Amino acid sequence: MSYSLSFPGTIIFGADERRKLAELLPAGPVLFVAGRHSASRIQSEIVPALGGRSFELIADISPEPPLADVERALAAARRIGAASVVGWGGGSAMDTAKSVAALLPLPGPVADYFYNRREIPGHGVFLAEVPTTAGTGAEITPNAVLLDPETGIKQSLRGTGLYADLALVDPELTYDCPPAVTAASGFDALTQAIESFISRKANPVSKTLAMQAAKNILSSLHPAWSGEIQARNFVAEGSMMAAMAFSSSGLGAVHGIGHPLGSILHVPHGVCCAVLLPTILKWNLEAAHDDLEDLALALTQDPDPANLIELITELRSWLELPADFKTYGLAPEHYDFIVRNCRSGSMKCNPRDLSDDDVRRILEELS
Structure with a gap:
């Protein structure tokens, strides 16, 4: 039998480990893509540790993110010249962040990659994934599940370029999950x-x-x-x-x-x-x-x-x-x-x- 194994660049698991996030990000502006309930925690726990780096926080991504949400987050990343993207939340936030990080250096609309009219040739900007639910596994995998509401098609962007550089799994973030x-x-x-x-x-x-x-x-x-x-x-x-x-x-x-x-x-x-x-x-x-x-x-x-x-x-x-x-x-x-x-x-x-x-x-x- 032959097989290959690929994982994010670094995987960190443990209670309270989220507080290490800022020090593990590269220099430069940061785009946070987060679930709605996570915005205040990012503002209070992570932003003060950024050391003055500029950032933007998007915290209104729809469940099963539509292509338009990814386009909007991608535009924000380009506007600030993001050097890193952080997905903080459930699968929707993390999949949107993956898509943005991978597509940021590339031309064309998200739909081109969603429908395989263009390929994702390699890795984009630094990507950190921080899950707040225990289930999707999106922090680990090289795919992002998106939805085109116009066709009803739900499928994945895929490729090794979608692996996170950092998967930071802090179970404390799941404690208030309904x-x-x-x-x-x-x-x-x-x-x-x-x-x-x-x-x-x-x-x-x-x-x-x-x-x-x-x-x-x-x-x-x-x-x-x-x-x-x-x-x-x-x-x-x-x-x-x-x-x-x-x-x-x-x-x-x-x-x-x-x-x-x-x-x-x-x-x-x-x-x-x-x-x-x-x-x-x-x-x-x-x-x-x-x-x-x-x-x-x-x-x-x-x-x-x-x-x-x-x-x-x-x-x-x-x-x-x-x-x-x-x-x-x-x-x-x-x-x-x-x-x-x-x-x-x-x-x-x-x-x-x-x-x-x-x-x-x-x-x-x-x-």
């Missing part, structure tokens, strides 16, 4: 860990990381949702490790189907993962039986994958997440769009080939 966000983002991370472990492109390193990530998250997500601090630390670390795993292994059909489904029905990505994961695992059971046995034994001390799937289903219920997409209005008229747009790299990594009719049957089951 329960619903903790549940959804945590299920995203759990799904990433499990899909990475059973991926066709899994390797010994990704499997080791994915296994430990799944252990962290499955055992700690419910108490983290209830507000236990140590559990939040474990989930944050598990999310980081899951991203390190799938950055080399890829994911699977949950993410392949979840992206277009979430886009057309405006379902939060973590909720898509929570609904889809048990169903997709059942579909994958025959093709990935040995891996799921190993995972079940490690996570539950019982090698029967059916019991692991049942435990995941129970966890979803405990966290008050939906079991289907009925409340979001999933209907047959949506199926063609989802089928047409689910053939991503994630689907290619799924251990079982799913035909278009298979995908439709999965959607029918969850409608």
Whole structure:
């Protein structure tokens, strides 16, 4: 077996480590792209440590960032001559920051890169990523999920130029995450860990990381949702490790189907993962039986994958997440769009080939 591993230039994990951010940034102006609730913390904790460097703070990025938000942040970075970009928040803020840092030296609109009319040839300006949720793993990965509202297409900018120079994971930033966000983002991370472990492109390193990530998250997500601090630390670390795993292994059909489904029905990505994961695992059971046995034994001390799937289903219920997409209005008229747009790299990594009719049957089951 041959495989390659790539990660951000530096990964720092630990409580209160965010306070090191300013000293780790290069000289020159800084663009902060942040979630709304993070603006005051950046102003109070980070800006005073910048040593007088100029900066701009954008804190109103939409969930599943549309191309227009990236264009606006890119214009701000050019206006101040940003030497570094900091993504501070959930996946939307971090993905926008990745896009800005990578595209800042390049010509043309964001849409050119989104639709692969132009390539991202290399690294842009210095990028630091600071997550405030435990789930997306965007601080680790070389892709940025964006949305074109005009077409409804949700897909990724990809390339090694999107790796962060610094991933700074401070679990204290997740402590005030609302329960619903903790549940959804945590299920995203759990799904990433499990899909990475059973991926066709899994390797010994990704499997080791994915296994430990799944252990962290499955055992700690419910108490983290209830507000236990140590559990939040474990989930944050598990999310980081899951991203390190799938950055080399890829994911699977949950993410392949979840992206277009979430886009057309405006379902939060973590909720898509929570609904889809048990169903997709059942579909994958025959093709990935040995891996799921190993995972079940490690996570539950019982090698029967059916019991692991049942435990995941129970966890979803405990966290008050939906079991289907009925409340979001999933209907047959949506199926063609989802089928047409689910053939991503994630689907290619799924251990079982799913035909278009298979995908439709999965959607029918969850409608």
